[in-house]
Amino acid sequence: MPPKPAISIDRAERRVSIDVHNPDFYRSPSSAYAEIHAHCPAFYWNEREQWYFAGYDQVNALLRDRRFGRQILHVATREELGIPSPKAHLRDFDALEEHSLLELEPPAHTRLRTLVNRAFVSRQIEQLRPDIERLSHSTIDGFERDGEVELLKTYAETIPVTIIARMLGIPVEATPNLLDWSHRIVRMYVFNPSHETELDANQASADFADYLRTIIAEKRRAPADDLLTHMITSEKDGERLSEAELISTAALLLNAGHEATVHQIGNAVRTILQSGHAPKDLFSTEATTALAVEECLRFAAPLHIFQRYALLDLDLDDRISLRKGDKIGLLLGAANVDPRKFSDPLHFNPMRNEGANVSFGAGLHFCIGAPLARLELNLSLPILFQRLPGMRLKHEPEERDSFHFHGLERLDLAW
Template sequence: MVTAPAPVRQRIDRNVKPRVRWAFGHLLPRTVLQRAAGKGDLQGRLLEASRGGDPFPVFEEIRAHGPVYSGKYASVTTSLPVVREVLASNDFRAGFDASEVAGPLGRLFTWALDPTLLGPLEPPSLLVTEPPDHTRYRKLVTRVFSVRAVEKLRARTEIIAADLLDSLEGRDTVELVESYCTLLPVTVIAEVLGVPAGERERVLGFGAAAAPSLDLGLSWQRFRSVENALAEFSTWLGEHLERLRAEPGEDLLSQLVAAREDGVGLDERELKATAGLVLAAGFETTVNLLGNGVALLREHPDQLQLLIDDPSLWPNAVDEMLRIDPPVLLTGRSAVRDTVIAGQPIPRGRVFTTVLAAANRDPEVFTDPDRFDVTRANAKDHVAFSAGRHYCLGAALARMEGEVGLRALFDRYPELQTLPGARRRDTRILRGYDTLPVRLGPRARAAV
């Protein structure tokens, strides 16, 4: 067997392998689904309608086919009970197992993998790790990211929100995603990760560039930007972890570095994967929650007035926002063995798409499901944070940031109005605003 010279191998690693990864992970599924959509397949139409548009009419078409729709390339459900069943079932796994791709294509894909890239959709990320590794891993991480730990961050988050709003003083109109919705979660994430103040701008850049790694069908340019950001973040993170080991702080990452279960902690790759997941998933989803929440409240001023009159409704209001316009539209699983879901046989290897956003409007669970109601009694029954063993690690953090961030904004600017020019993100799985121009209006008078 002839081995290529080192310079040639380096060029292949730098130029050829990334193209193969992009083709398998984005170009091929995007092309296949676009063609399927053109032939009327609802799975394909769903992903195309989700791209910066309004996918909810397609969700209802899928719902009309019953609890499980059989598309050409995947089974799809919009039923909340079925979503929960699939996400909790041991008959399905998260992520993509390259070893199951047979023949030359499987060998090509395996050859192109880069084990140094630790994206949120690559093992050992909690999003795609399965038991028994997932059980050990999650047990350690959950202890650090508990509801109690997140509540300790609330006072600091309130200060961050107030400081960001102070920086907007004197401005009539602002682009809210850039000046507030983005800066609040990334500043909180920097605190969670123990990032020194002087390096937070750099971490913001990592987060903004890496967040699309959670999406499907990226362009080549966007894909390369994501991989470069993940590689740079991994290098920076290795140095940062060494600092935390030498001088641990009170941040959650320092606690995770020290966490042990039966004397065993997370190794370097697992620590990096967790930090990368917090950065990419925690950043993008909370930005979307804040932007979607602002838009919903301005579209429904009667609901905003209820919150002004009774601030105790804010936690429930955030769950209602997550229910009716979630930051993540869907998630997928693949069957690891032949099984049956809602009476329908699902063969081993079949992809199963659970449409979280549609399940959140399941008329069998939610009365008048398309109505935004901050007083809804069962608003918390949504699956915006997924379900089962892969339930979102940062759910408590996202809820707290959403509540603090939105309440602080409307407490200060109760007459805030959205302006023409709002634009949704050009993404298929993530749903949020790319731009959201607003007029702040007069500042609320301080209570006497």
């Protein structure tokens, strides 16, 4: 029998089947996206049993549409919607998620984000420039003479996790544990995690929360000039964050503050080395660097799916009727390669200037760490290529079998 194709499309019914574990798909999802854009950019994904959207304009609009939200139980009960009870073996994972900025809607989201946002505005983030530059150089100093390196664990992980730990006021020597907990927790965000994955993520969540409780208690005893102390002491309308809110917010910032950036650094380095473009030209000025980084974010986005609930019954068109509580999937990676928005979208063009990508989302849940991630990319990538001008791929890197977080298993380089 011939192998089953990674994707099949019923154009008339706007139904799509995708085998997300087929290497033909996860190695190059953009090829599948091109088929979807050609036939049905809004489609019912058979395996997921819900509607998904791939077109740039629709994804951008639905990210901002207040008829949809990241949570649903603030407007309806589990019984009304037929949502099963929480799994007892995910109690600690659920507790860590309960007050996450990523999962909340106003007014809870507004209150939390207001207390955290000040640390992530561009003028505050710009003050981190010398720290990021020094860290980039000192990390390269550690492997430059070796003539080769596995970049993800040695460089791509080191920079974002160290910077976010310093911002929060968490000891840098704790970063190996932070990375371990984070990697185990984010495995929950793939389709159909196994029972073993759930148990492991729950244990990681419990350990992470216990560690953060210890750090929070230390900050209460001895306040410092860091983000965690700021969150502990700040007030809005006479209210402060509860310990549960502090733990959820700190965990989100630590996880989101490095997980996607690690993959983006790896994806960007691989893309540039394979593109045929001279890095010295891409990074010749701050302006060309910014364009190249935005093109890397568009062309090789690390996060491909963002899901939302319908908060009421509604019709999106004459074929798509949603009931309150229905989930929709927004394909950020597909929106970034929509030919209706970007010319020749499957081509890496570092001088492209055709509008914003949606790699950081949009609307209420636009990534709070976007200014930090952009600064880290705009500094760490040029420094890497300037310090190692002979850098090349040691061999063809292998993509991770993970659709949500599109990245590499490892990235071996030599010079």
